[in-house]
Amino acid sequence: MTTCAAAAPELTEAYRRYRPRLLRLALGLVDDPATAEDVVQDVFAGLHRRGDGLRDPDALPGYLRTATLNRARSVLRRRRTERAYVPPHVPDAGSAESMALTAGERRGVAAALHALPPRQRQVLFLRYYGDLSEAQIAETTGISRGSVKSAASRGLRSVSTMLA
Template sequence: MPVIAPVPTGSRASAVDGIPSPRTSAEGATAAGTTVDHLTETYRAHYRSLLGLAALLLDDTASCEDVVQEAFIRVHSARKRVREPEKTLAYLRQTVVNLSRSALRRRILGLKLLSKPMPDMASAEEGAYDQLEREDLIKAMRGLQRRQREVLALRYFSDMTEVQVAEALGISLGSVKAYGSRGIAALRVAMGATS
């Protein structure tokens, strides 16, 4: 009959059995728990001050709260990389500032992309006519050669100079002028045929 030796209660036995020893799991929980506890205490102690920081950068309470909550989530996710727990508040402050900047950039971009209302609103008939013209223009643009379409879109819809268009497309200034003039001529023909 084989003799079964007692299993030692060290960390080596845990690694072999796949079961963590009580001592090892307690140490791991303390190390991880300390960081989470520290972040929790930082949250309780500094939430309002971080909210005030966000309020200096943003204009509405909801956005400020969102930014501060997101900052805590990000620092919590990266808590193992924070080597010095006393710098947690500094990381949080920097994260609040960065997230506030990002929120402002998104707002500014959104405002730029919004269409500006016309001072005098057109009648329904004029609006329908404008819509038909736009559809005709889009259809005519799709019929152009690829380079002509790119040059015209960048030059007139993106309001770029010929030099900027040349740099963006990686072609010469002369090519931009040639594609542009040929594209406009082709648009005139196409638009004349549709009207």
């Protein structure tokens, strides 16, 4: 095997002669006939790409076995990596209808909040969107805790009436 053109008949003969044994070897390693066939095809394609062939034609069977084993190991490594991969968590998206309803509900809540007097709107916003306690709201707005409680109570009652 000295040139690609000269190697073609020898490669065809090697394929005919060694393919069944290499296929059995690959199948024993990868446990999938289609993948085993791909492994053997890749080995012969690699041999063909070499073009210059092997220096020692008697080394061909050993070369083919080793190449098949190495290619099968690569396939198994890739499989192991694919199976170990855990995709990042993506929250389930709702249907288009539920998303539209949710967006509509949000717009309704926003409109109801904007219709409230400023103090009630501020208290509800700080409580439910800012996640502040009554004491933190009182400190932030400069009003008493009692005023925070009554503003929140009146604001929630008004919002629930507007949304009903």
